[in-house]
Amino acid sequence: MQVHEAGLLGRTAKAAAPQLCRLASSRRIRQGTRLLEVYLEILQGRGAGTGWDLHGEIVAARRCLRGVDAPVVFDVGANYGQWSTGLRTALGRRTGRFFLFEPQPACQSALARAQVPNQVVIPAAVSDEEGSATIFADAPGSGVASVHRRRDSYFGDMTAHQEKVPVTTIDREVERWGIERIDLLKLDIEGAELQALRGAGCSLGDGKVTTIAFEFGSANVYSRTFFRDFWDLLTPLGYRLWRICPGGLLLPVREYTEELEHFRGVSNYVASLKPA
Template identity: 25%
Template sequence: MKKLNLTDKLYLIEPQELLVIANDIKDGDVIFDVGAHYGEWSSIALNNYKSLTVHFFEAVPQTFKILLKKMGNYKENIIFNNFAISNIIGDRPFYFYEERPGLSGYHRRSEETENNIIHTTPKILKSIPTETLDNYCRFRKIDKINILKIDTEGADFDVVKGAKRLIEEGKIDAIEFEYGGCWQENGTKLEDIYNFLTERNYEVFKTSKEGFISLPKFTKEMEDYGYSMFLARRIR
């Protein structure tokens, strides 16, 4: 495990994410940061590894402008994309919370979340363009993703489904995704993404401060919608 040099403000980075960065990245890797926000996750990776190629995907125009500003010092092998990654090509309505942009997504948050956490109602952006990873990589002739990091407020499974060809052809080494109450608000289940990945030669781990916990079998107790992070590694 690599000892990370942490010089950035880490207010949006969980300890579990640092574990993935320290264990699953190596010099020269290709990283896809889907739901990049301000680029905090990838900034740590770029500061600790050499010759990375990072593809950023951030759909919200206001957040994308800040991403460009914050990541402007990284000149080489950085690709910025101001559209969403999903399982469809086209566009989708998007609920944007100006005060808490990191909680924005395809589905409106629950009344409880809006009242107690966000303290505002969303602005509806009616034409967020969407792309699939399969199509994106086919068009750009990309045949390997070492780390696919996903943080899309409950739409993580849509991202994974849109990379079905890449996954089935063994072209994505590891996939990090978040899980929590927003999945319930979106009507998606951990069991579905777990089955999708394990049926396609991936081992799923729950990440914790202590390390990676292998999940050889899905149990109903896992579907609790409590905030947690997972890593799927391709079985070689």
């Protein structure tokens, strides 16, 4: 009976599709449907990191640092230090070390003036090898500056401002500063996150990086990277993945599916060697 009913429902839905399609194609219905679709995606964390829930990102980061008395944090793509400042406040203590990677001179001067205890500002972009690169943005100090030429439908042409900047790698800085562990590696570098992880190959392979927080979204169109690349790099090393949802809720990603290739806005993820 249940099989028969399922077949009948399927045939009815298929027969009704042409009429429903015409209805759904009207401009008013289409706009409303799109807004609902975006909202439902955001509730699952897809696109929820597009600048409006920094508090949720900090809540998730604090949760990942539970039980760590003096965390070592790499903030790669620090911009003006908003994320690190918020995390410091949330942790409620002055111990630990924060390494802020920021290639844009306009941001570096602001970070230096802050004079935060135990803070190290590294004036460089991060990738898979040392050298130099051009970053592209709409203006100096932009929060969406990238080493990739972007033409997102949301931001438009992101090549109005260009700067030549030095480039380093995570492995190089780990060696340079004699770092034994990174409790949290945060990557917000507009499409270059996978390159940065490849430049941390030795640190990842040695288990020095406990937790990674990274973005995935529209900028990955221009770096030609997929979520599959992150999955294939991190899961064989023992990392488990979660997507950050509004308010800092962590939704486990237990298996790879093509639905993870979500390029609308930005989605935030956590990969960790320990339970979240």
